[in-house]
Amino acid sequence: MEAYSTVRTGTYPERLAAAAGLALALVLLRLPFRHTVHAARLARRIGRRPLDAARAEALVGAVRHTGRLWPGRAACMETSLGAVLAAALLGRRLEWCLGVRFAPPPVEYHAWAELPGGGPVGEYTASGWHHHAALTI
Numbered sequence: 001m002e003a004y005s006t007v008r009t010g011t012y013p014e015r016l017a018a019a020a021g022l023a024l025a026l027v028l029l030r031l032p033f034r035h036t037v038h039a040a041r042l043a044r045r046i047g048r049r050p051l052d053a054a055r056a057e058a059l060v061g062a063v064r065h066t067g068r069l070w071p072g073r074a075a076c077m078e079t080s081l082g083a084v085l086a087a088a089l090l091g092r093r094l095e096w097c098l099g100v101r102f103a104p105p106p107v108e109y110h111a112w113a114e115l116p117g118g119g120p121v122g123e124y125t126a127s128g129w130h131h132h133a134a135l136t137i
Helices: 012-028 033-046 051-070 075-088
Strands: 095-103 108-114 132-134
Touching: 012 033, 012 051, 012 075, 033 075, 033 095, 051 075, 075 095, 075 108
Parallel strands: none
Antiparallel strands: 095 108, 095 132
16 A cells, blocks of 8 residues: 555545545534434445445545645544545445554554455555454444
8 A cells, every 4th residue: 555645636526525525524523423423324325336446545545635734633533534424425435444453552543444345445554454443334
């Protein structure tokens, strides 16, 4: 996988969906968590068509790029949910995963987008993927 800075940021519709998805994610994450989970499940039902790995990488890259323009916090939780919502706006499907890495210490909590039946999208780790999903929507 490529590092974040070299990932293509997508086409114009993907960038527009990324901005809308991130804005919606920023609002949803300020509401009670059950509303956020309900919106993620709704996005999963809306996005029926599969998303290929290259377009998924571009979409996650577009959300991360948009997050850099946001003056507040746009970390893993916001960008991963934004990517899932952006995919739904395009009629595509991504899964939203919340998880943890236990070893090596310290414990690390993380959120990421994942292709259905595939691995994490847009995650770059030199030593491999060591996170375990606790919740997948």
